[in-house]
Amino acid sequence: MTAPAPTPATAAAPAASTVRPDLLLLREGDDVAVATRDLAPGDVALGADGLRVAVRDAVPRGHKVATRAVAAGGSVRKYGQVIGVATVPVAAGEHVHAHNLGFEEGEREHELGGTRTVLPVPPGPRPTFRGYRRADGRVGTRNFLAILTSVNCSASTARMIAAQFPAEALAAYGDVDGVVPLTHQSGCGMVPDSEGGQMLLRTLRGYAAHPNVGAVLVLGLGCEMLPTDRLTTRAGSFLGMPGVGAPPPVADPLLASIPDGTLVRSLTIQDVGGVRATVRAGVEAIREMLPELDRCAREDVDVSELVLGLNCGGSDGYSGITANPALGWASDRLVAYGGTSALAETPEVFGAEHLLTRRAVDADVATRLLDRIDWWRGYAAAGGGSLDNNPSPGNKAGGLTTILEKSLGAVAKGGQADLSAVYAYAEPMAPHGGFVFMDTPGYDPVSVTGLVAGGANLVVFTTGRGSVFGCRPTPSIKVATNTPMYERMAEDMDLDAGPIADGAATVAEVGQVLFDRMLAVASGERTVSEELEIGTEEFIPWHVGTVT
Template identity: 75%
Template sequence: MTDQRTDALPGVLLLRTGDDVAVATRALEPGDEIAPDGTPVVVTTSVPRSHKVALRDLPAGAPVHKYGQVIGVTTEPVPAGAHVHSHNLVFEEGERTHELGGTHTELEIPAGPRPTFRGYRRADGRVGTRNYIAILTSVNCSASTAKMIAAQFPDSALEAFPNVDGVVALTHQSGCGLVPESEGGALLLRTLRGYAAHPNISAILVLGLGCEMILTSQLSTRSGAGAGPEILLGMPTIGAPRPGNELLADIPADTLVETMTIQETGGVRASVRAGVEAIRRMLPEVDKRRREDVDVSELVLALNCGGSDGYSGITANPALGWVSDRLVAYGATSALAETPEVFGAEHLLTRRARTPEVAQKLLDQIEWWKGYAAAGGGSLDNNPSPGNKAGGLTTILEKSLGAVAKGGQADLSEVYDYAEPMAPHAGFVFMDTPGYDPVSVTGLVAGGANVVVFTTGRGSVFGCRPAPSIKVATNTEMYERMSEDMDVNAGRIVDGTATLEEVGQELFDLVLAVASGEQTVSEELGIGVEEFVPWHMGTVT
């Protein structure tokens, strides 16, 4: 979307020459006059801020263009100046040309020294942005005990260990009652192992009940000399074929690991006492870890959005796309996700794929999702959410076109399955995840993301430990109302008080600062443990 226009126009924004609609930057009332393309249009109905207004008469059944792309078709004649939304615009998938690669964008590296940040270099070569001790549960039956152990280590109890960012209990709702060889079992195991191996976690206490299907020993395989055989999981198919035989990441050799089960330890009370002692043994060693200057290319950035509105694809998402391109130019990894929320805009990604095979992977995932949604009695156009619609988004096509802006213009170098380990210095990549924010980000962090940037228009309060999550507001009104929950206000782009590049540079600098230890607002609030939500799928027995 290189030709996106975000110059402030009186009352509206025209995103592409030839678009059938413009976006209101303030509430419009009947009688207001707008002229985004030079042709005067008199507003005929009330149009809320961030919603769409018709720029010309549109007959029933007409395709409606925004971002230069079709976002739906009209259900009735729509006169120029009318509000365009769910009452007169509906989803229609239509036809899209899927080019399998061929479009290349050369990214420029600015003159001057390369940026650095201060991170924790791990034994496997990866770099952490935080230094956590994690209690990783193999089954829901050990979740309460894990939380009891973590509760003994509030921030005040860690004052003697200033280099330890915290003790987090990563609990979930599964681990037993499911078929281990199923796709759901494979997904859960890969997610748990991804967190166990994460560079932001320096020590783990793996806590189980003792009789579950996923065993604690399956979560603590070591890498390096003396490591056991590689573990491969074949992924069954649901609908269209999905890539399989994922290699599970091993825990770095410098990660402290202790395992215990509640049954063998003597029950909940005994396990809490033993768990607390285990973490007390870990704390002095973890506190010895020190940050060092590392190159910007060691960042693995997760791109996510939630509570989107009509400004998301105009302000915060393109600004994040600017950051993504800059990081990729320096050799870092930047990962887009939320497969159901690129549906309808996937053709903008496939044409950027480095190879036809990479493009086909994404198309295969889209087809799998169509079957998955149909099997559950739904479809991919069961989106946007009520909050998205209140913010001006009408169809999934419109939402997706704004969502892919987070990925900038860089070539698409790889497509990963959920929670699959992402290669370092991989460039711009895509990970298959649901659109539900906690599940999506959990997969990205399991894949190795060490910083998350999360854009929101309605006001998500999302946080994510052990990876810091930077929240970017799409509009100034929400930012001012929820300023204690937001890190950056990208609404200034529409206000005309900052350019997209200025907000992008501010966000880029903040990513480096946060990677070096500066806390995000969600970290200050202690948010991010309950948001650990692995994707639950498959047969439960």
């Protein structure tokens, strides 16, 4: 019996077992297996279906051990896919990692979509959650008042205003989740109509118009290149990045104005009379908005109103075995009910993009994803790097060696549903849109900022090393890939997917628990990152282009 692997052909998860194997072989024919405990030289490690390996080296838990000999230059397979090449001869039982496994991109067959997979809807009543129905029809899972800055110069003032509204000051407003300052490092010293300028504008508008934001105070300085009035009006179109190439066209790259029904106030520091005067005016504006914002009330809505952002950070050797496949199961369940689920982190699907293109609904969607991969090649090269600079040191310490291996585990978050659309960074995602992809960097805060700007009203974040992450105004559910880390950081994690590797639970069982938790959080149950008020410093728009 083999453990489930993150490919579109994943079969039903095996039944839970009370016997914990030493090794997990993820596909028949793989050259490596994953250790479920620390292995020492001389150990005889056992796996399912009679797998037996005499261990030659110390192999940390979550790392790879060779199940057979591989010649120097030979391909090494995991998940049934090539994850690199042996840089020296590798004997069965040896630890396989950066010392003997190297990156080689190789060739991958890219089928250009055309699939139509119908995910079954479970029998019985449709799930619901209690959300905030907005005037434009979208549904929020939270009800925040956001202080949105047009430029870094107004960031300190925004924080001073927000500091006047701690949780205890909002106790009288039971349907207000908080006053959150959304500050950033840009807004001036840039070319407003460049790709980077338009990306920032789209991101800020996405937050101002977000269904989790019922009121917004837009705060500017007064002399910046991106003035406050541009956050509520349409602007020009994209320009390409010199030497890199333009991104693909998008249906509506600039967002509409803030929806009717959202409370909006705008202040510029220079017009009001300085920082102190602006703090006083901002506090007064918020006090006027709070009673009206508090009149919003939760109501029962269909599960299809969820727009789920999928992300992982601090990944390890278990990510593609436990938490990511369980999230993929929950993602498929949401898509089956008509919701939207968005995968992201383009550099971390590199090497596994062929598993996504074959699931695209048509050739145009598949080609658009490949175009983004090509854009990233040029972008990385222009910055003096390459896409195989990933994984991070923490990823490697957790057992991941090459970007190919990391990507194969990362795409498991997307389950098996058809890929229906590919979006630019922070582009608004269509509700009831199925499984989609958004072009973002792999850096967690920047990636999730794009997903939230695109409309994600819920995020699930998987981690193997223990990322401490939040993304206000959208709740983020953190899922641990392994039980030792979960137990060590229990106050920072929402769910443990480690029992999958231990044989104590199946992917489907943990996926169902996660799906139920998603509905509970969407209805108002707080996540651990919300309890710690983590998520304001993690608002980091992707900066692309020239700073002048």
